[in-house]
Amino acid sequence: MCSRYNAYLVVDEAHAVGVSGRGRGMVQELGLQDEVFARVVTFGKALGCHGAAVLGHIKLRDYLVNFARSFIFTTGLPPHALATVLAAYNQLAGDVSAQNGLREIIGFFSSEAERLGLGCFINSTSAIHCAVVPGTIKVKAISTALQERGFDVRAILSPTVPAGQERLRFCLHSYNTKQQVTTVLTHFRELLHQ
Known part of the structure; x- marks a missing residue:
């Protein structure tokens, strides 16, 4: 439908990260990561940390960095949180x-x-x-x-x-x-x- 109507698909993967696609989400499990405009992944459910990320094309990133007020007026995740997220992804990838x-x-x-x-x-x-x-x-x-x-x-x-x-x-x-x-x-x- 996105191709037919020239639409952009945004997928909320909050309940899929850590559960599907070897922990990376349903879009990854289905092999659609290059077909989806943006994915929202959270780190506070299955990964046991906090925070979230929007995954998408570099143009989307540039737009959000410059125009998303909630992003502009926040701070990045602290290093210990990033280490927790990385460790959780590594654990998920290694043990299904x-x-x-x-x-x-x-x-x-x-x-x-x-x-x-x-x-x-x-x-x-x-x-x-x-x-x-x-x-x-x-x-x-x-x-x-x-x-x-x-x-x-x-x-x-x-x-x-x-x-x-x-x-x-x-x-x-x-x-x-x-x-x-x-x-x-x-x-x-x-x-x-x-």
């Missing part, structure tokens, strides 16, 4: 076992949610799964109850999402076990129907 384990737990989470009849989840193939639970009071109560049971599931409230579309955010990790997934989803189902 964590990525494979994460993909397995993501698939298991989706199948367990379906098995338990939890149709409130937004379809996702990433490590982030959201269950729509309308109403600030209800979603906060469920989040608090899950946290009290040892699961750090966060409520996402209006105005971050539209009113009536409040949700719970489940963040999966390669070290999560299938038993943990089954337990948290069972607790969630129980709390949802109270």
Whole structure:
């Protein structure tokens, strides 16, 4: 479509970095890095640091350096943060076992949610799964109850999402076990129907 309509594609890889393409993202996994105008990658999720980068053509870089106010009035990442990001990328490139384990737990989470009849989840193939639970009071109560049971599931409230579309955010990790997934989803189902 971009070719047909002479459009530029910008891809947000926040949930793909560290998970797809040997850690480099979905665009890289699909071999489309030369076809995409710009990619936004974050360092604060799978890479365990902070910050982000926009990847693209040198003309895009020059434009952002000169006209992006949020870039102009900020400082660069400190050397220790850059070292952390580099170490994380090196780890991801050298050992895919964590990525494979994460993909397995993501698939298991989706199948367990379906098995338990939890149709409130937004379809996702990433490590982030959201269950729509309308109403600030209800979603906060469920989040608090899950946290009290040892699961750090966060409520996402209006105005971050539209009113009536409040949700719970489940963040999966390669070290999560299938038993943990089954337990948290069972607790969630129980709390949802109270």
